[in-house]
Amino acid sequence: MGTIIKRNKSYQVQISNYKNGKQNRITKTFKSKSAAKHWKREMELMKGKGAQLAHWNTPFPKFYSDWVYFVKRSEVQESTFQNYERSIKIINNLFKNIELRNLNDFIVQSKIDEYASTRIYKTLHSNEISTRSYQTVNDLLAKIKSALRYAFARGYIFFDFTKLLKARGHRLENYNRVLSLQEYKTLRDYLVNNMIDKFHVYVYLVLETGLRRGEALGVRSIDVLPNCIRVRESISPTSDDRTLKTATSNRDITISKEMYNILKSTPIESNGYIFERNFNQSSRLEKLLNSLNIPKTTIQGLRRTHASIAYAYSKDDLHVSDRLGHSSIHTTHQYYLELIPETKAQKDGELLHHLANI
Numbered sequence: 001m002g003t004i005i006k007r008n009k010s011y012q013v014q015i016s017n018y019k020n021g022k023q024n025r026i027t028k029t030f031k032s033k034s035a036a037k038h039w040k041r042e043m044e045l046m047k048g049k050g051a052q053l054a055h056w057n058t059p060f061p062k063f064y065s066d067w068v069y070f071v072k073r074s075e076v077q078e079s080t081f082q083n084y085e086r087s088i089k090i091i092n093n094l095f096k097n098i099e100l101r102n103l104n105d106f107i108v109q110s111k112i113d114e115y116a117s118t119r120i121y122k123t124l125h126s127n128e129i130s131t132r133s134y135q136t137v138n139d140l141l142a143k144i145k146s147a148l149r150y151a152f153a154r155g156y157i158f159f160d161f162t163k164l165l166k167a168r169g170h171r172l173e174n175y176n177r178v179l180s181l182q183e184y185k186t187l188r189d190y191l192v193n194n195m196i197d198k199f200h201v202y203v204y205l206v207l208e209t210g211l212r213r214g215e216a217l218g219v220r221s222i223d224v225l226p227n228c229i230r231v232r233e234s235i236s237p238t239s240d241d242r243t244l245k246t247a248t249s250n251r252d253i254t255i256s257k258e259m260y261n262i263l264k265s266t267p268i269e270s271n272g273y274i275f276e277r278n279f280n281q282s283s284r285l286e287k288l289l290n291s292l293n294i295p296k297t298t299i300q301g302l303r304r305t306h307a308s309i310a311y312a313y314s315k316d317d318l319h320v321s322d323r324l325g326h327s328s329i330h331t332t333h334q335y336y337l338e339l340i341p342e343t344k345a346q347k348d349g350e351l352l353h354h355l356a357n358i
Contacts, residue, residue, distance in 0.1 A: 004036050011036035056101035056156070061092045063100055063156070067147045077234075078241030087143050090115070100151060105161040108148070112141055116169040131170060138167035176301040178308050180341040183294045190292055192258075199284050201266050202275055206299060209253045210306035210324050213281065213299045218242060220272045224263045228252040231325065235277055249325035307336040 005012045012029045013036050030036040068084045076084070094111045116137045119130070145162040152160040179187065184207070191204040205216050209229060218233035231251050233242040244250055255263075269276055281299050289296060297305070303324070311320045321332040 004033065006033075056099065058100050058156070059097045060095045060100055060103060061088075061097075063151065064088065064091045064095075064144075064147050067150055071150060077236070077243045077245060078239040079236035080245075082238055084143065087140060090140060091144070100156050103148070103157060104159075105164040108144065108161075109165055112137065112144070112165065113168060115140060116167070134167060134169035134171050137169040141165060141167045175296070175298050176304055177295065177297040178301060178338045179294070179297060179305045181309070184305060184309065186292055187289070187294060195262060198266060198275055199281070199288075201262060202281070203285065203288070203299075203302065204262065205259065206302045207306060208255060208259050210303050210310070211253070212245065212249075212303065212325070215244070215249070215325075217273070217275050217277060219263075219274050221264075221268045221274060222272070224255075224260065224274075225252075226257075226260055228254050229263075235273075244325070246325065246327045248322075248327045251322065251325050253323060304336050304338065307332065308338045311337050 003013070007029070010029050010031055011033050012027055065088050068081075068088060072084050073081055094115055098107065116132050116134075118132060145165060148157065148162050149160060151157045188204070188207060191200050191207070195201060195204075202216055205211060205219070206213075209216075211219075211229075211231065212234060214234035214236055215231050217235040218231075219229060220233075223230040223232060229252070231244070231249060231253060234244050234249070235242055263274060266274055268274060285299060285302075286296055307320050307324055310323065311317060314320065317329050317332060317337070320337070321329045324332060324336065326332050326336075
């Protein structure tokens with residue numbers, strides 16, 4: 001039970017709480033007795049609902065660090081975990097010693113906005129200064145939301161206010177651009193007729209299968225079957241971890257006979273993989289696209305192109321999601337499916353014709 005003690009002209013509330021077999025006290029001082037009584041009743045009510053008041057005084061940076069090392073470490077692959085590790089320093093700088101009990105949507109939003117508005121150099125050797133991008137801010141916010149939801153589920157905070165939090169920041173150009181059908185055909189035809197090195201095979205493989213960058217690098221000769229590729233590994237640029245991104249990433253992807261013959265005729269590396277482990281695909285792809293007068297995109301853009309074309313022809317989002325190795329159709333729709341220009345023009349024409357004949 002809680003007690004109220006009068007100290008001079010103020011009233012101190014003491015709430016007893018047990019943690020690891022030891023009694024702890026949470027205290028707060030009020031100017032009026034009525035306010036003290038109200039807070040005491042509120043705390044006792046929250047204790048009755050299972051709130052873990054002993055964790056109230058834990059600074060959010062310490063809680064966040066513990067959450068990263070003891071919760072997320074076992075849930076994500078090594079390369080993703082390293083990203084979480086890097087975020088710990090950011091959380092320490094933003095939240096300092098702010099305790100869990102003092103967190104609310106206003107405080108957390110102000111810290112997110114502070115992070116978004118921080119002026120940074122675009123590169124280490126550039127004098128050009130910019131604020132952080134929306135994508136960078138949203139990535140950090142997603143981690144904070146996940147940690148706060150965990151704290152709420154464990155009873156460390158009283159309310160789940162994560163839905164009220166918004167990411168801000170300037171919007172970057174979409175570098176993962178989806179190719180038009182004509183651009184896709186130009187690139188595909190060139191690759192088919194110019195299999196002069198493994199990089200061309202690599203790009204063609206991503207175009208036909210929609211594999212992630214690391215998944216394509218992780219293909220071994222034994223994974224290539226006459227009618228499909230078995231996706232079992234993903235090679236990371238930052239670690240030796242080769243586990244797949246999600247459980248649903250472990251899949252078999254149907255390929256054409258042409259793709260099978262190309263892969264089987266491609267020399268194998270000494271370690272059994274088809275492609276050498278390197279991560280300069282972005283610069284090589286840019287040079288390739290420039291030579292074909294195709295506007296810039298990325299390996300991820302080729303994966304999105306595969307998904308968008310596949311959906312344009314099949315209209316089966318479950319099939320596309322399964323092919324991409326997504327754990328949720330929502331991910332497929334939100335981040336991958338886009339109307340390719342030719343399809344958009346066709347749909348616009350059909351709509352205008354329909355409107356004119358109503």
